[in-house]
Amino acid sequence: MENREIARILHETAELLEIDGAIIGRYRSYEKAAELIYSIPERIEELAKDRKKLTELPGIGDNMAEHIDEILKTGDYGLRKKLLKKYPATLLDVLSLQGLGPKKAAFLWKNFKAGTVEDVAKLAREQKLRDVPGFGEKTEENILRAVEFFKKSTGRFRINAAEATAEQVAAYIQTLGKQIASVTPAGSLRRGKETIGDLDFIVIPAGKYSQKSVDAIFEHILKYPPIEEVLAHGENKISFLLPNGMQVDVRVIPPESYGAALLYFTGSKEHNVALRGRANAMGYTLNEYALTTLKSGKTVAGKTEAEIYAKLDLPYIEPELREMTGEIEAAEAGKLPKLITLDDIRGDLQMHTTASDGKNSIEEMAEAARDLGYEYIALTDHSKAVTVANGLDEKRTLAQIKKIRAAEKSVGGIRLLASSEVDILKNGALDLSDEVLAQLDLVVVSIHSYMNLERAAMTERILAALENPYTQILAHPTGRLVLRRDPYDYDMERVFDACRERGVAVECNAYPDRLDLRDAHLRLAKQRGVKVVISTDAHSTSQLQVMKYGVQTARRGWLEARDVINTLPYEKFLAALRAKPGSTKKDRSASRARSQSG
Ligand code: DGT
Ligand code: CA
Ligand code: CA
Ligand code: ZN
Numbered sequence: 001m002e003n004r005e006i007a008r009i010l011h012e013t014a015e016l017l018e019i020d021g022a023i024i025g026r027y028r029s030y031e032k033a034a035e036l037i038y039s040i041p042e043r044i045e046e047l048a049k050d051r052k053k054l055t056e057l058p059g060i061g062d063n064m065a066e067h068i069d070e071i072l073k074t075g076d077y078g079l080r081k082k083l084l085k086k087y088p089a090t091l092l093d094v095l096s097l098q099g100l101g102p103k104k105a106a107f108l109w110k111n112f113k114a115g116t117v118e119d120v121a122k123l124a125r126e127q128k129l130r131d132v133p134g135f136g137e138k139t140e141e142n143i144l145r146a147v148e149f150f151k152k153s154t155g156r157f158r159i160n161a162a163e164a165t166a167e168q169v170a171a172y173i174q175t176l177g178k179q180i181a182s183v184t185p186a187g188s189l190r191r192g193k194e195t196i197g198d199l200d201f202i203v204i205p206a207g208k209y210s211q212k213s214v215d216a217i218f219e220h221i222l223k224y225p226p227i228e229e230v231l232a233h234g235e236n237k238i239s240f241l242l243p244n245g246m247q248v249d250v251r252v253i254p255p256e257s258y259g260a261a262l263l264y265f266t267g268s269k270e271h272n273v274a275l276r277g278r279a280n281a282m283g284y285t286l287n288e289y290a291l292t293t294l295k296s297g298k299t300v301a302g303k304t305e306a307e308i309y310a311k312l313d314l315p316y317i318e319p320e321l322r323e324m325t326g327e328i329e330a331a332e333a334g335k336l337p338k339l340i341t342l343d344d345i346r347g348d349l350q351m352h353t354t355a356s357d358g359k360n361s362i363e364e365m366a367e368a369a370r371d372l373g374y375e376y377i378a379l380t381d382h383s384k385a386v387t388v389a390n391g392l393d394e395k396r397t398l399a400q401i402k403k404i405r406a407a408e409k410s411v412g413g414i415r416l417l418a419s420s421e422v423d424i425l426k427n428g429a430l431d432l433s434d435e436v437l438a439q440l441d442l443v444v445v446s447i448h449s450y451m452n453l454e455r456a457a458m459t460e461r462i463l464a465a466l467e468n469p470y471t472q473i474l475a476h477p478t479g480r481l482v483l484r485r486d487p488y489d490y491d492m493e494r495v496f497d498a499c500r501e502r503g504v505a506v507e508c509n510a511y512p513d514r515l516d517l518r519d520a521h522l523r524l525a526k527q528r529g530v531k532v533v534i535s536t537d538a539h540s541t542s543q544l545q546v547m548k549y550g551v552q553t554a555r556r557g558w559l560e561a562r563d564v565i566n567t568l569p570y571e572k573f574l575a576a577l578r579a580k581p582g583s584t585k586k587d588r589s590a591s592r593a594r595s596q597s598g
Contacts (some may be wrong), residue, residue, distance in 0.1 A: 001044075001045055001075070002043075002071055003037050003038060003043060003044050004038060005244075006037050006044055006072070007034040007035070007037040007038035007069065008034075008416070009014055009071055009076065009077050009080060010030045010031075010033050010034035010037065010067070010071075011030070011031065011038075011076070012080055012092055013027075013030050013033040013077055013079055013080040013469055014027040014028075014030035014034060015027075015092065015095045015102050016032040016080065016083035016084070016087060016091075016092075017079075018102035018103075018106070019083075019087060019091065019095070019102050019105060019109070020083060020087075020285075021085070021106070026119065029059070029063075029064060030064075032059045033059060033060055033064050033067075033068075035204070036057060036058065036059055036060070037068075038219060040057070040359070041359055041539075041540040041542050041543065044068060044072075046526070048065075048069060048072055050203055051065055051559050051580060054068065055109055055200070055285070058381040067079075074126075079220045079243060084372060087109070087115070088115040088116070090115050090116040090117070091105065091115050092113065093116065093117045093150065093154075094108070094109075094114070094116065094117055094119075094120055095151055096147060096150065097117065097120065097143065097146040097147065098142075098145075098203060098485065098486065099142050099146055100120070100143065100146060104134070104139075105120075106134070106141055107134070108120055108123065110323075112128075113153075113159060117147055117150055117151075120143060120147070120332045121143065121144065121147040123143075123523075124139075124140040124141075124143040124144050125144065127140060130158050134551050137588050142411040145486075149486060153195070153483040153484075155197065155245070156196065156197055156483060157195060157196050157197075157244075157246060158195060158196075158482050158512050158550065159189070159192070159193065159195065159512055159515075159549055159552075160512035160546070161195060161244075161246075161281060162189055162195075162196035162199060162246070163189065164248055165199065165242065165244065165248075166185050166189055166199050166201075167247055169199065169201070169224070169482060170183045170201065171501065172186065172221075172224050172560075173201070173203060173217075173221060173250070175220075176216075176217065176220045178206055178299060179205060179206055179207070179216060179217065180203065180204075180205065180206060180217065181204040181205060181206040181255065182202075182203070182204045182258075183201055183202075183203050184201065184202045184203075184204075184262060185199065185200065185201055185202040186201065186202055186261075186262055186265035186266045186267075187199065187200030187265060187266065187267060188267070188268075189320045190266045190319045190414075191266060191267065191268065191320055191322060191323070191556070192257035192319065192320045192552035192553065192556055193516065193556070194482055194512075194515045194519075194549075195482060195483060197247075198246065198247035198248065198249060199246060199247070199248045199249065199266050200248075200249045200250075200251075200498050201248070201249070201250045201251070202253055202261050202262055202265060203217060203250055203252045203253070204249070204252075204253060204254075204255050204258055205217060205252060205488055209254035209255065210529040212237070213252075214235070214236055214252045215224075217252050218233065218238050218252070221238060221240075221250060221305070222238075222240075222525065223538075224240075224575060225239070225425075226242050226243055227240045227242065228240075228241045228243055229311075230243045231247065235253050236251055236252045236253065237249065237252075238250050239343075244413065247451065251265065251288075252362070253288075254289075255303070256290075256299075256303055257288070257289045257290060257302050257303075258302075258303055258304070259291070259301070259302055259303050259304035259305045259306070259307060259308055260286070260287065260288055260289055260291065260301075260302040260308060261288045261292050262305055263275070263308055263580050264287070264288035265288070265304045266322065267322065268322055268323050270323070270324035271322035271323065271324050271327070271328075273315075274279065274324060274328055275312065275328075278312055278314075278328070279291060279312060280294070282312065282313070283295070284300065284311070285309070286312075289302065289411070290302035290351065291308050291311055292314075297328075299558070302470050313332075314328070314331045314332065315331055315334070315336060315338065317331050318336075318339055318555065319351070320339065320552065320555040320556045321336070321337075321339075321555075321556075321558065322458075323556070325523075337558045337559070338561075339472045339555040339558070339559070339560065339561050340551060340554050340555060340559050340560055340561045340563070340564055340567065341551065342547060342548050342551045344551075344561040344564070344567040345374070345534060345551065345564075345566060345567060346375045346376065346566060346567060346568065346569060346570075346573070347372060347375055347376040347377055347378070347415075347459070347566045347570075347573060348369055348374055348377045348378070348535055348536050348538070348544060348547065348566070349377070349378040349419075349442065349444065349507075349535040349566055350378065350421060350442065350444060350475055350507065350509070350532050350535035350536065350537045350538075351365055351369075351379060351380060351381045351455075351535075351536060351537065351538040351539075351543075351544070352380065352381055352382065352389075352421075352537075352539045353365055353378065353379055353381055355385070355390075355392060355396070355400050356382040356389045356390050356391055356392060357382065357388075357390060357539060358379035358538075358539045359539060359540040359541075360540055360541050361406040362379055362403055362404055362416070363407050363410065363411055365377070365379065365538070365541060365544075366379075366396075366408070366411040366414055366416055367411055368412065368541035368544055369414060369544060370413050370414040372544060372547075373572050374414060375412065375414065375569065376414060376415035376416070376417060376570050376573065377415075377416060377417065377446065378416075378417040378419035378441070378442045378535075379404050379416060379417070379418065379419055380401060380419045380420055380421040380442075380444050380475075381420060381421065382420075382421050382423065382448075383397070383420055383421065383422045383430075383431040383432050384396075384400045384423075384431060384432075384572055385423040385425060385431040385448070385449065386423050386448050389590065391423065392420065392438045394432055394433055394435075396441065397436050397439075397440075398436060399422055400418070400420075400568060401418040401439055401440065404416050404417075404418040405418065415570050417441040417442045418439075418440055418441045418442075419440055419441060419442040419443065419444055420432060420440055420443065420444065421444050421445075421446055422437070422444065422445045422446075422477060423442060423445075423446070423447070423448055423449070423542060424445050424447045424461065424462070424465040425449075426450045426453075426461065427461065427463025427464070428460065428461040428462070428463070428465050428467075429464070429465075429468075430443075430445060430468050430470070430471070434468075434470065437468075437470035438470065438580070438581075440470075442472055442473070442577065443470045443471055443472045443473070444472070444473040444475045444507070445471050445473070445474060445475065446474070446475035446476055446477075446507075447461075447462075447463050447479055448489070451479050451485075451488045452488070453488070454489070455491065457488055458488055458489060458490040459490040459491040459494060459495065461490075462474070462477075462490055463494065463495065463498050466495070466498045466502050467502075469580070469581040470580065470581065471486070471502070471504055471578070472504060472505065472577050473504065473505045473506070473507055473533055473577075474495075474499060474504055474505070474506050474507060474508060475507040475535070475537075476507060476509040476514050476516040476537070477495070477506050477507065477517055477518050477521075478492075478517065478518070478521065479516070480514070480516055480518070481513055481514060482512065482513055482514065483513055484513070487516075492521065492524070493524075495526070496524065496530050497528060498529040499525075499528075499530045499531075500528055500529045500530050502578060503531070503577075503578035503579070504530075504531075504578055505530070505531035505532060505565055505576075505577070505578075506525050506530055506531070506532055506533075507532075507533050507534070507535055508522055508532060508533070508534045508535075508550050508553055508554050508564075509535060509536075509537050509550065510534055510535060510536045510537070510546045510547050510548075510549050510550025510551070510553070511536060511537040511538075511543070511546055511549075512546060512549045513538065515549060515550070515553050517532075517553075517557075518553060518557075519553050519554075519556035519557040520557065521557070522553065522554055522556075522557025522558075522559055523557040523558050523559075525557075526557065526558065526563050529581065530578075531563075531565050531576065532554070532559060532563055532564050532565070533564065533565055533566045534547065534550040534551060534552070534554055534564055534566060535566070536550065565577070585588060
């Protein structure tokens with residue numbers, strides 16, 4: 001069982017308990033355990049084999065360890081089930097509405113019998129809540145916005161979850177061995193979208209293609225143990241549902257149609273429609289089997305995507321660009337970007353260590369990054385305002401700088417930038433004194449509190465942070481959490497213009513729950529001439545691997561290596577950063593080089 005699933009059960013128990021009016025300490029302990037389990041890299045299922053290891057985790061006592069055991073054994077939790085007899089399961093959806101909270105949800109349930117998202121939306125639409133104490137017109141608006149978000153996000157999965165499931169399914173299909181020539185994921189996963197509705201696979205049988213070879217593959221797939229339900233079983237298509245609610249569509253295709261099928265099932269639908277229109281205008285038909293002439297039905301291409309694009313007089317268009325946001329025009333004009341790749345990345349500029357809320361030491365992070373082939377990294381523990389993450393005050397920051405300098409010598413083979421993820425306070429001031437900021441090699445700033453400020457106030461707050469001459473990178477600039485939290489509201493164009501004028505870079509945070517900036521915003525940043533960095537925000541060595549999601553998102557934002565400054569070698573990267581007060585760019589990299597060697 002995945003940590004995520006255990007955390008969800010505990011979290012739902014906490015919310016149901018709060019609805020039930022439990023004493024505060026009780027639901028808090030479930031909530032705290034859920035948060036911990038969601039965030040740690042170790043697998044709870046492994047730890048639970050040794051009770052002592054489980055209870056060594058902060059906030060997990062003997063009782064909670066019992067509950068976790070029960071969840072691992074039964075896949076559910078008795079108290080949660082009991083509460084769900086008392087309240088409808090749809091109340092969990094209501095509880096997941098942003099900003100509603102268990103108190104208000106409980107109130108609506110008790111007083112209006114509103115047990116579904118639609119019930120709650122109806123109350124807000126019919127303006128039945130504006131005169132209710134504790135609610136009001138503003139709450140009605142917020143509820144309606146939250147309902148929209150809920151509808152958009154249900155039934156979708158974050159890319160890392162989709163990718164993990166896709167790898168398992170593909171590996172299973174491959175176990176049929178030499179009867180399979182290839183298994184290729186298509187759909188939104190191949191386009192690198194941040195959320196995935198369902199998984200699409202193209203399977204090519206080895207040897208001669210026949211209904212018999214297709215049926216043999218389906219027979220094998222139907223034996224995949226996790227399958228909950230088979231949704232469709234056609235001649236060359238099968239669809240099934242997995243226990244996590246993910247749907248999988250598999251098509252078995254003859255090898256000569258591989259390119260046409262891959263093109264078709266990669267999408268997007270809009271891109272396909274445009275290609276088909278183009279094909280028709282050129283005297284062809286395009287479907288999932290081939291590109292053929294309209295007149296005689298003769299196949300002109302189908303084996304690869306590239307040959308189909310070529311016959312349509314277009315260069316190959318990368319899957320991440322196939323969203324009908326100008327890629328066909330750019331392709332016609334020979335102006336497609338040469339998209340950045342993971343190999344282009346030479347450094348990672350946001351990560352946490354045990355000094356704040358990370359799981360590994362400076363040395364461990366540095367060694368892991370060096371093993372990934374990076375030339376430099378920035379160690380960016382939180383600053384003091386982020387108390388939940390054990391943020392560092394000025395004194396601890398200075399000590400941390402010393403440790404980072406020492407680690408650079410002891411680890412070797414990688415440059416370590418002494419940095420901090422400095423919190424932007426409510427008024428836009430930075431959470432560390434200028435004297436300490438001056439000591440850092442790199443100043444990354446970001447928001448972790450007061451995320452609901454009005455648009456004007458939020459804009460001013462961020463602009464104020466950019467005014468600070470030490471600010472060099474604006475991290476996770478919108479604060480959104482994929483499928484969980486909307487971005488904060490501010491004037492992004494003004495902020496980007498200020499970034500360009502000051503030379504501040506914006507971050508694409510590669511962590512799959514964030515992916516912030518997202519694709520469209522990255523494209524806007526590029527158009528506005530703003531420098532970009534891609535960083536992982538890793539809280540453990542294994543999380544350094546999430547860089548690929550950031551790169552994929554940057555590709556969806558049309559970025560090239562030259563748009564992203566952590567593709568630069570060390571010295572050039574330093575020179576591309578905003579210059580610190582009192583130093584020309586040249587001085588700075590020279591003095592930094594001196595302090596390294598001396
Ligand atoms: P998702 O699953 O919601 O994240 O998004 P996709 O893009 O994977 O969409 P999906 O799974 O419905 O279909 C996969 C691809 O197959 C889609 O991107 C384009 C193609 N496709 C599916 N249905 C149609 C259709 O009715 N017309 C056309 N032109 N293409 C389709
Ligand atoms: Ca799909
Ligand atoms: Ca599909
Ligand atoms: Zn953190």
